[in-house]
Amino acid sequence: MSLEVDGVKSAVEITSHVDLEVLADVYRRVHAADLHMVDHSDPSLEDRLRWTAEAPGFEAAIGYVDGQVAGTVMGCPLPPDTLWWRDLTDVTDPELAVEWEGRTFAVCEAFVLPEFRKHRLGVRMMSELLDSRSEERVSLAVTETNTRVWHALQRMRFQHVGDLVPFPGWRSHRMLVRALPLRSSR
Ligand SMILES: CC(C)(COP(=O)(O)OP(=O)(O)OC[C@H]1O[C@@H](n2cnc3c(N)ncnc32)[C@H](O)[C@@H]1OP(=O)(O)O)[C@@H](O)C(=O)NCCC(=O)NCCS
Numbered sequence: 001m002s003l004e005v006d007g008v009k010s011a012v013e014i015t016s017h018v019d020l021e022v023l024a025d026v027y028r029r030v031h032a033a034d035l036h037m038v039d040h041s042d043p044s045l046e047d048r049l050r051w052t053a054e055a056p057g058f059e060a061a062i063g064y065v066d067g068q069v070a071g072t073v074m075g076c077p078l079p080p081d082t083l084w085w086r087d088l089t090d091v092t093d094p095e096l097a098v099e100w101e102g103r104t105f106a107v108c109e110a111f112v113l114p115e116f117r118k119h120r121l122g123v124r125m126m127s128e129l130l131d132s133r134s135e136e137r138v139s140l141a142v143t144e145t146n147t148r149v150w151h152a153l154q155r156m157r158f159q160h161v162g163d164l165v166p167f168p169g170w171r172s173h174r175m176l177v178r179a180l181p182l183r184s185s186r
Contacts, residue, residue, distance in 0.1 A: 001124075001128065002133070003120070003124065006119060006125035006179065008028070008065060008116065008119050008186060009065065009066065009116070010055075010063055010064060010065045010070065010116070010119060010121050010124075011059050011063070011064045012062070012063055012064075012124050012125050012128050013062045013064065014059065014060070014061055014128055014129060014132050014160060015034075015059070015060055015062060016052070016058055016059050016060070018047065018053055018060050018062065018072070018074070019069075019115045020050060020053060022069050023049055023069065023072055023109075024037060024045050024046055024049055026069055026070070026072070026111065026113060027045055027049070027111055028045070028121040029113055029114075030071075030112070030113060030114065031111070037171075038167075038170055039143065039167075039170045039171055040171065042167065043125045043141050043167060048108075048109075049109070052074060052076060052108040052109060053074070055060065055076035055077075055078040056076070056077070056079070057076050057178070058074070058075070058076045059074070059075070059076070059129060059132065059133070060072050060073070060074035060075075060129070061073045061074070061124075061125035061128050062114075062125075062128070063112060063118050063121045063122075065094050065121075065140045066142060066180045068096035070111060070113050070116040070121060071110075071111050071112030071113060071116065071121055071122065071125065072110070072111065072125065073107060073109070073110045073122070073125040073126050073129050074107070074108060074109050074110075075105055075106045075107040075108045075109070075129075075140075076105070076108065076131075077101075077102070077104065077105050077106070077135060078099045078103065078104040078105075078106050078139070079099065079101075079106055080099050080100055080101065081099075082099050084099075084104075084106055085097035085099075085138070085164070085175070086164065088161075088162040088163070088175060089162050089163045089164065090162045090163065091162050092106065095162075096161055096162075102135055102136065103135060103136050103137065104136070104137050104139050104177075104184065105130065105133045105135040105137075105138050105139075105180070106137070106138075106139050106140065106176070107129075107139070107140035108140075110122065110125075110126070110140070112125075112175060126182075127182055130180055130181070130182050131181065131182070133180060135180055136180060137177055137178060137179050137180055138177070138178050138180055139175065139176065139177045139178075140153075140158075140173055140175075141164075141173040141174065141176070142168060142173060142176060143171050143172075143173055143174075144163065144171060144172045144173065144174055150174060153176055154183075156178065157178055158176040158177065158178040159176060159177050159178065160173050160174050160175070160176060161175050161176065161177050163175065
């Protein structure tokens with residue numbers, strides 16, 4: 001769907017076919033200042049993007065500005081044997097980490113080029129992607145230091161359900177969950 005905000009024309013496409021080289025290039029521009037960190041380098045960016053794109057049920061929202069990829073929100077459904085919740089701290093609900101088919105869509109990546117931020121592209125990609133899903137809830141992980149995004153997601157009624165370290169050496173991440181559809185008031 002196309003939209004113009006503050007003179008910037010953007011479009012969002014929902015797809016399961018993505019160009020991983022293009023997305024890796026955009027990711028490197030988004031995280032240019034932090035690429036030396038373990039969070040962005042081990043496992044390699046290429047491996048991470050490929051694992052997500054090859055997961056059963058994978059789907060992405062791709063954001064375009066002037067026909068060029070400006071960002072993405074992408075993820076996949078969690079299978080019953082997922083490692084998504086491994087080593088989660090402070091779990092109060094024993095059912096939280098139990099997965100069944102159709103329960104959870106995990107957002108694995110979300111990024112927009114700095115020059116195209118604040119034009120609602122992130123929110124549009126998120127809502128158009130999740131509108132196309134039939135799962136009961138969405139989950140994503142936010143680095144504990146990423147307080148701006150963490151507060152924005154809380155405003156979108158995501159709940160903090162615990163913390164974990166996704167891969168050895170990474171910073172701790174806050175694990176967030178929200179009921180779907182996004183339009184619901186739960
Ligand atoms: C987070 C990000 C994708 C938002 O893109 P954007 O196009 O500027 O988003 P919008 O214009 O729709 O912004 C509306 C608000 O919702 C938040 N938001 C929008 N989409 C989001 C998404 N998919 N995930 C998390 N937060 C999001 C934004 O942070 C913003 O809050 P702010 O105004 O307090 O900064 C972008 O800032 C980015 O790429 N940041 C660096 C990477 C990152 O932190 N990714 C999030 C990992 S969970």
